[in-house]
Amino acid sequence: MSESVAQPAGDASPDHQHRRLRVVRGHDGVDLAAAQRAVADLLTALGRDATSEHLADTPRRVAHAYAELLAPREFNLTTFPNEEGYDELVLARDIPVQSLCEHHLLPFQGVAHVGYLPGERILGLSKLARVVELFARDLQVQERLTKQVAGWLQEHLAPKGVGVVIEAEHLCMSMRGVQARGSRTVTSALQGLLREDPRSRQEFFALSGVHA
Numbered sequence: 001m002s003e004s005v006a007q008p009a010g011d012a013s014p015d016h017q018h019r020r021l022r023v024v025r026g027h028d029g030v031d032l033a034a035a036q037r038a039v040a041d042l043l044t045a046l047g048r049d050a051t052s053e054h055l056a057d058t059p060r061r062v063a064h065a066y067a068e069l070l071a072p073r074e075f076n077l078t079t080f081p082n083e084e085g086y087d088e089l090v091l092a093r094d095i096p097v098q099s100l101c102e103h104h105l106l107p108f109q110g111v112a113h114v115g116y117l118p119g120e121r122i123l124g125l126s127k128l129a130r131v132v133e134l135f136a137r138d139l140q141v142q143e144r145l146t147k148q149v150a151g152w153l154q155e156h157l158a159p160k161g162v163g164v165v166i167e168a169e170h171l172c173m174s175m176r177g178v179q180a181r182g183s184r185t186v187t188s189a190l191q192g193l194l195r196e197d198p199r200s201r202q203e204f205f206a207l208s209g210v211h212a
Contacts, residue, residue: 019121021077021156023134030070035063069100072137075130079121079157087160089200091115091207092128101172102139110168110184113208116153117160117193117200128153142168142187150189161192163204186210 039059043050050059091113098109114128135148150164165188174181188210193200 017081019079022074023077023130024074030063030067032063032067035066036060039063066100070137070139072134073130075127075134077127077130077156078124080124082118082120082122086118086122089115089117089203089207090122090125091163091204092125093208095129095132097132097136097145097166097168099136099138099140099142099145099168101170102141104172104176105139106171106175108140108142108168108170108172108185110166112149112167113163113165113210114149114153115163115194115204115207116157117162119157119159121157123153123157142166142170142185146187146189150191154191159192161194161197161200162190163194163201163208164189165205165208165210167210 036059039062040050043055043058048055050056092115093111093113095112095114096109097112098107100106101108112132114132116123131152132149135145135152146164146166150162153159153164154162165186167184167186169182169184173183173185188205190201190204194204195201
């Protein structure tokens with residue numbers, strides 16, 4: 001499992017009011033040639049002619065598709081001083097999330113609701129979606145993904161509390177096995193006051209549209 005690395009990216013103002021971290025994802029890289037050979041072997045093992053006109057370029061396409069799906073984009077995490085002393089919940093709802101199930105290599109997709117109670121600093125709202133993508137573009141299970149997003153924000157933003165809810169449909173469940181089409185899995189991860197204080201926790205779930 002690759003890990004994210006936050007690197008100092010300098011400050012946008014001379015008084016250091018804006019703090020920026022350049023976020024990159026550590027990974028071993030994708031061997032595209034080896035991936036193409038593996039896809040060709042898989043097609044052959046499935047009884048298909050990998051050299052046919054329609055499948056000849058499929059190994060290349062699949063290898064590049066997986067390389068893209070497993071490579072999150074770098075971004076700058078910018079925080080600002082909480083000069084107004086805002087202490088109410090900040091919540092971004094319905095952030096699109098898509099990832100690959102590590103058990104079947106099939107997609108799961110849905111939405112994430114990410115919120116936090118500000119401490120000394122606040123975060124550019126678009127960065128909540130960036131953090132979700134940072135961990136979603138990997139071979140994942142939904143439970144781990146939910147905890148990783150919450151833990152990363154708690155570590156790098158130092159808020160009073162963090163809450164993450166992910167609702168997703170897993171194709172490994174809707175297309176195969178029980179074929180439960182339309183079924184969604186809901187996972188949550190809470191830290192700080194959103195875990196410890198019942199009223200804050202209830203507010204987060206209510207604003208997320210999730211019945212706690």
